[in-house]
Amino acid sequence: MKTTKIDFVIQHINAQIKTRSLLPGSRLPSVRALARQLNLSISTIVEAYERLAAQGLIEAKTGSGFFIAGPIAPLSISEIHPKINRNIDPLWISRQGLEAKSDVLKPGCGWLPADWMPHENIRKAIRKISKVNSNILTDYATPLGLLALRELLSRRILSKGIETIPNQILLTDSGTQAIDLICRYFLKPNDVVLVDDPCYFNFHALLKVHQVQIIGIPYTQNGPDLAAFSTAIQNHNPRLYITNSGIHNPTGAILTAATAYQVLKLVEQSNLIVIEDDIFADLELHTAPRLAALDGLSRVIHIGSFSKTLSGSVRTGYIATKHEWIEDLTDIKIATSFGGNHLSAEILFSTLTDGNYRKHLEELKIRLAKAMDSTIKQLEQLNIKPWLKPQAGLFLWGELPKHLDTASIAQTCLENGVILAPGNSFSQSQNFKNFIRFNVAQCINPQVFAVLSHAIQQEQERQN
Amino acid sequence: MKTTKIDFVIQHINAQIKTRSLLPGSRLPSVRALARQLNLSISTIVEAYERLAAQGLIEAKTGSGFFIAGPIAPLSISEIHPKINRNIDPLWISRQGLEAKSDVLKPGCGWLPADWMPHENIRKAIRKISKVNSNILTDYATPLGLLALRELLSRRILSKGIETIPNQILLTDSGTQAIDLICRYFLKPNDVVLVDDPCYFNFHALLKVHQVQIIGIPYTQNGPDLAAFSTAIQNHNPRLYITNSGIHNPTGAILTAATAYQVLKLVEQSNLIVIEDDIFADLELHTAPRLAALDGLSRVIHIGSFSKTLSGSVRTGYIATKHEWIEDLTDIKIATSFGGNHLSAEILFSTLTDGNYRKHLEELKIRLAKAMDSTIKQLEQLNIKPWLKPQAGLFLWGELPKHLDTASIAQTCLENGVILAPGNSFSQSQNFKNFIRFNVAQCINPQVFAVLSHAIQQEQERQN
The missing domain is CATH 3.90.1150.10 (Aspartate Aminotransferase, domain 1)
Structure with a gap:
């Protein structure tokens, strides 16, 4: 298609709208007349008019041509920005x-x-998908999400000692959504939730939405402080503990095997479910112990995403947990977001299985x-x-x-x-x-x- | 790249893993040796090994070559399927x-x-985006989402009489997520919510997650039954009413102007917020009245998506409401899903502004x-x-x-x-x-x- 010529026509009409030589409601020149006037082909004018119509700037009325659309919605003069003096809250x-x-x-x-x-890797994956004559582009994802990607994730987390079958993995739209779904499943308002102190600020923001009580456990260079963890369990009967595995955010500390073992022993004697957020996994130099591996996905739920190493735009996260919980989490996912992003899952799969990653x-x-x-x-x-x-x-x-x-x-x-x-x-x-x-x-x-x-x-x- | 040759090598290795002629832990032939053996170039073998490594089937050990990875996670024999005798609940x-x-x-x-x-339209949009040298592919979306798409949506809903500026529009991952965010903002457990009877089944599933009381208002051929609507308001002090505008799901009925006016008068005398779900908008033959247009987005929140007419795979929904609510809804969106799907928003914008849509x-x-x-x-x-x-x-x-x-x-x-x-x-x-x-x-x-x-x-x- 003659893109530049089409763009020229669009600009030509747009300029007349802006300078008000064409007013709302007025009729545009016929396709034939404008083609003659600008010395362009009829198909160029038709395509330009179609695009203007798609943008809502002009309207087609069957049998009588194209008209300038009614009053145009005012454009935003500036975007909303958080006030520069907004209090420093978790968001x-x-x-x-x-x-x-x-x-x-x-x-x-x-x-x-x-x-x-890795722009080039993603670009390559997208080009590949755009050539496939398939329903990836328009069909809803299956409830658990793309099977090939779940098989791959199952193999990837096995390298950290976490054994799953692909049916134990649920794809989500992001790592954050993964945590949110688990919170929706296990928490009710006023429940007590343990987090590391310090921890990723968005855990606070997310838990605030769930209206729970948050207790911070001091984080040491080896993991959570075990005495404080034990005391919190005894005094508050917490329902959930959210932590990072691999590389801790914000401290960069790594959980040691001995601390991981002690944490799990305390968890076993309590009512706790643990969410292990592993989104920095691919940046590790050596594989640190994973709570989910030690625990065999009994009380520990493992979540992850690729937003940090692959793309924050093409987003897909996942939950790995026992089968009975996957079923219920899937129901909550459908109820609150219907399907996952099918195309993103395909792009992620294609990028991850390319040696370049x-x-x-x-x-x-x-x-x-x-x-x-x-x-x-x-x-x-x-x-x-x-x-x-x-x-x-x-x-x-x-x-x-x-x-x-x-x-x-x-x-x-x-x-x-x-x-x-x-x-x-x-x-x-x-x-x-x-x-x-x-x-x-x-x-x-x-x-x-x-x-x-x-x-x-x-x-x-x-x-x- | 010599895709078929690379695939041949991958199949060759895979076959040996499956037949157990290569056991976990055993070393693969060196790149050079296999290239000679198969009479292929070294770059072909390297690329095949890289892809096998990306899939977790083989491992590279620096300086000592490639090895068959440890025990492979069992593949799912069959996918989870809802039991054929699952009770007919809302899901x-x-x-x-x-x-x-x-x-x-x-x-x-x-x-x-x-x-x-419209596969071809989406394919065209994707190809266009994959050629752009930009950060669309990897950067997080802005909190409200792609400005160009919000400007377009603002113009599009103006054709239904709903006046907004783009700052009053928040992009979401789906129409369902749009409704869910609004529910999170306004509802607490045990609140009363009105729905049409019958209504889209997923409204029931979603509201169940929010643990609210649901009251059904009989739906007539002109819209909700006004007497029942009025009685429910008087007796139950409901917080929210969720309905379809344009074309009603499941009945196909269209809200009349007179009923819309009466509904709004009742809403004004109550504590109600209304969610008007407009996801079938683009299938209308004539523009039906919109509650959000009459109400001026005061008590009525307008939501939509393009899953029905464009793609259930590339998903993006939106919320149009007053500015003060947008700010808070944005905070909830970030807390519970961090960023939106940037790439999906770009694909949607590109597809919608193409005359072919x-x-x-x-x-x-x-x-x-x-x-x-x-x-x-x-x-x-x-x-x-x-x-x-x-x-x-x-x-x-x-x-x-x-x-x-x-x-x-x-x-x-x-x-x-x-x-x-x-x-x-x-x-x-x-x-x-x-x-x-x-x-x-x-x-x-x-x-x-x-x-x-x-x-x-x-x-x-x-x-x-």
Whole structure:
């Protein structure tokens, strides 16, 4: 098709609408007349009119031609943005990060920069799918989701010692939806839920929607603090414990085998169900113990997604659990979202089974290790110490001098185009006022540290 | 790339794994050796090994080559299927329909047959997007979702008299998720919710998850029964009313202007919020009144999607409501699903703004009208009467002789490869034992009526 000519006609008509030489309700020149006038083919004009009609700018009336559509809805002058002075609640980082313009620096966000992601792999998968003459493009997914992808996931998690058959895996639209479905199944308002302190801030936001009581368990360099975990179980009869396996968010700590074993022993004596969120699995250097593997998916439910290493756009998560729970979780999924995204599951399957994904991961790990080193060095100069030096992953949990308030520093940084993740966003106890989580992949631009340094100085002055 | 040669190598290795000539842990031939042996290039073998590794079938060990992976997770022998004797609850039709093999006939399902859907339009959109060098493929969506699509939706719903700016529109992963988010925002357990009787069965399933009390309002050929609606408001102080606008599911009735006006007057005197589910909008022949248009999006929230006319695979729904509610609904969306499906929104935008979508709709309406006529004629021969003759849409609400139980007929049909939608699945009052909803697009195959006729006969014999 003559795309440029068609675009020319569309612009020609659009200009006349904007300058009001064509008013709402007025008739457009006939296809034949405009073709003659612009010296273009009739098919070009027809296609341009069709596209204008599809956009709601003009209307076709059968037998009498095309007309300028009624009053056009006002366009948004600007997008809604979270107020710059929005309180730093559990959703603050998500909203600032997701709404940020491309020139904003994002050391506070939980994802990789666009140019670290495997665009070519996904593009290849999409092209492949677009050539297949099949119903992938229009049919609803099956309730559990694409069987081939569930078979693959079953094999992938087996490498972490988690044994499943594909019928024990339910695809979801995202890792977050996976956790949400499990919460819907097990929780009622006022139930008690344990989280790590600190933990991923969106766990707080999600649990707030479920109207439950949240108790934070201090997280050590080996996993949750066992004494606090045991006391919380005894005193509060909690229903659920949500944690990360593999690489902990925000601290970068890795659960040790001994701690995992003790956690499970405590869980067994309680009423607890555990959600093990494994979304950073593909960034690990060595396979850490998984609670779900030790427990044999009895009380531990394993969830994951590929948003961190593959795409935050083509989204698919999953739940691995025992068969009797899968059946009920599937019913809840259908009731609340009907089908999953069939196309996304196909793209994910195609990308994961392409050998390039493994190469992408290997390069990614090397790149992250370098970024980790350089971030640690830069932060040292600002007197920010790593709580631990993570073996792998995106995150560094940085400790500032005790008296500094990182929420206030984050506000100053935001005004200067840098989104930070202040410590107390991650904390139920609010004991992390002087911490910041850094995404090392988003810390390549030295401007991050310049703005941060300035904000810390300002905070120090404010306090004097 | 030499796809066939690569596939040949993959099959070659797979065969050896299956026949156990290569056991778990054993080393594969070196790339060079296998290339020589099979007389193929080294790059072909490397790519085949990479793909086998991506599928978890073999493992690379740095410096020492490729090995057969450990015990392979058992594959599912068969998929979970809802038991054929599962009780006919609100999820019965969804699960039977979504899990059905392709040779099963589906007059009970709520979607179009695959070959009625615009595959070429979507394929074109996907190809276009795969060529763009952009971050559509990997970046999270913004919280409200793709601005261009929201601008388009704003213009589209204006043609139904609903005035919005794009900031009043929130994209969701599906129409069902749109309703679910609104329920999460407004409802608490034990609240009272009004639905039409009959109504779309998934409203019952969704509301059950929210643990609310459901009251059915008899649906007339002009809309909800006003006396019953008024009484329910007075006696139960309901919080929410969920209904279809445009074309009612399952009856095919269209809300009249006079009824819409009276409904709104009653709503204004109450505590009610109304969800107007408009997912069949694009199948209308004439624009019916919309509650959201009359009400100015004050108490009425308008939702929609394109699963019925464009794709059940590439899913995107939307909510149009007042700005203050959008902000809170966005927070709930992020907390419970983080980002929306960015790629799906781009594909939808591209498909909708292509002139071919309008042509697809015009052809679809003609095809549906023909299918409606023919279904009505076929059903007459089985003594099944249309409750009304719908002006448009997919559905015909068929009435059988009073004594017949369509749940029992549906079970017989299922055993014979036909999924029906028995009347009481749609009903809170359970007053529709002798009704069936027919999707006329899925009634083209005469086998539907043969199986149905046989099942009716059997039900008649059972009763004698």
